[in-house]
Amino acid sequence: MKFLDQAKVYIRSGDGGSGSVSFRREKFVEFGGPDGGDGGRGGDVWVEAVEGLNTLIDYRYQQHFKAKTGTHGMGRNRTGAKGADAVLKVPVGTQIFEEDNETLICDLTEIGQRYRLAAGGNGGFGNQHFKSSRNQAPRHANPGLPGEERWIWLRLKLIADxxxxxxxxxxxxxxxxxxxxxxxxxxxxxxxxxxxxxxxxxxxxxxxxxxxxxxxxxxxxxxxxxxxxxxxxxxxxxxxxxxxxxxxxxxxxxxxxxxxxxxxxxxxxxxxxxxxxxxxxxxxxxxxxxxxxxxxxxxxxxxxxxxxxxxxxxxxxxxxxxxxxxxxxxxxxxxxx
CATH class of the missing domain: 3.40.50.300 (P-loop containing nucleotide triphosphate hydrolases)
Structure with a gap:
């Protein structure tokens, strides 16, 4: 296996899903009302130190890691699902730096240690959230918030006595x-x-x-x-x-x-x-x-x-x-x- 102790990668967390604009339509129900569900939260980007790795060679062939977008809200007050996270698996002893390759973000020195590098965007509110005494049938919902994106450096420092x-x-x-x-x-x-x-x-x-x-x-x-x-x-x-x-x-x-x-x-x-x-x-x-x-x-x-x-x-x-x-x-x- 080729040894690689430094790599630059691009990460992006998922966008939040949009809220839904929906109204109840039920037979024999005199009054309906807004029932648009909220959008799901976008997926996060995590880095995790795992056992069995001693090089960053995997990051030479894949430099872009993106979490999934949250599912949009739906009618009948159904909230969208959270987007799937993206997990960067690295050897124990890996340090994460900002794009300047000098500002340390985290240092993973133990197996199982995790750190969230980018948080997913919040999902938008459905139209049910905007109902009021003056607006019984709101016809708008919030879009989901965008995720975070950045370039980071992975730098491996072997753990030895x-x-x-x-x-x-x-x-x-x-x-x-x-x-x-x-x-x-x-x-x-x-x-x-x-x-x-x-x-x-x-x-x-x-x-x-x-x-x-x-x-x-x-x-x-x-x-x-x-x-x-x-x-x-x-x-x-x-x-x-x-x-x-x-x-x-x-x-x-x-x-x-x-x-x-x-x-x-x-x-x-x-x-x-x-x-x-x-x-x-x-x-x-x-x-x-x-x-x-x-x-x-x-x-x-x-x-x-x-x-x-x-x-x-x-x-x-x-x-x-x-x-x-x-x-x-x-x-x-x-x-x-």
């Missing part, structure tokens, strides 16, 4: 494939990963969700490379796993480059707890390991983990460190509730 960040070819996809059942594309050229991948990690009978996003390079916040648009998928994570490749000549500068991009992006990413690891360590001899670890520790101000997804070195250490931070965050959230 841990996020992988680093330069291209830092070993993120290899690590994800090693510790989860995910099968991301892996190759020896930059930007192999073109869209985020998710996997479930299990360690010590506990589990959490990990997200891998395309690599960052210097200037990503200004659109260089793939840019930083995919950083939104790690905004909701509780912890970041920052991988610095052992292939890099200057590990410290590599670390600072990614940190600078996280700070430039904002949205609290730079303040998130971070586990730092020197990845692809199996390609280094002992002296090179010590040198790169020392340089990385000096730049980060804390000791990194030596990691190799190929040999398994440091994998469990990293996963347990991530799990501890995630469980602490979960406990804090439960307490706040």
């Amino acid at each position: 841990a996020g992988l960040v680093g330069l291209p070819n830092a070993g993120k996809s290899t690590f994800l494939a090693t510790v989860t059942a995910a099968k991301p594309k892996i190759a020896d050229y930059p930007f192999t990963t073109l869209h985020p991948n998710l996997g479930v990690v299990r360690i010590d009978a506990r589990e959490f969700v990990m997200a891998d996003i395309p690599g960052l390079i210097e200037g990503a916040h200004m659109g260089v490379g793939i840019g930083d648009r995919f950083l939104g998928h790690v905004e909701r994570t509780r912890v970041l796993l920052h991988l610095v490749s052992a292939q890099e000549e200057d590990a410290a500068e590599t670390y600072r480059t990614v940190r600078s991009e996280l700070e430039a992006y904002g949205h609290g990413l730079a303040e998130k707890p971070e586990v730092l690891a020197l990845s692809q360590a199996d390609i280094l001899d002992e002296d090179a390991r010590q040198q790169k670890m020392a340089a990385l520790e000096k730049a980060a101000g804390r000791k990194p983990v030596l990691l190799s997804a190929v040999t398994g070195e440091g994998v469990e250490t990293v996963l347990r460190a991530l799990m501890d931070i995630i469980e602490e965050a979960r406990a804090t959230e439960e307490t706040e509730r």
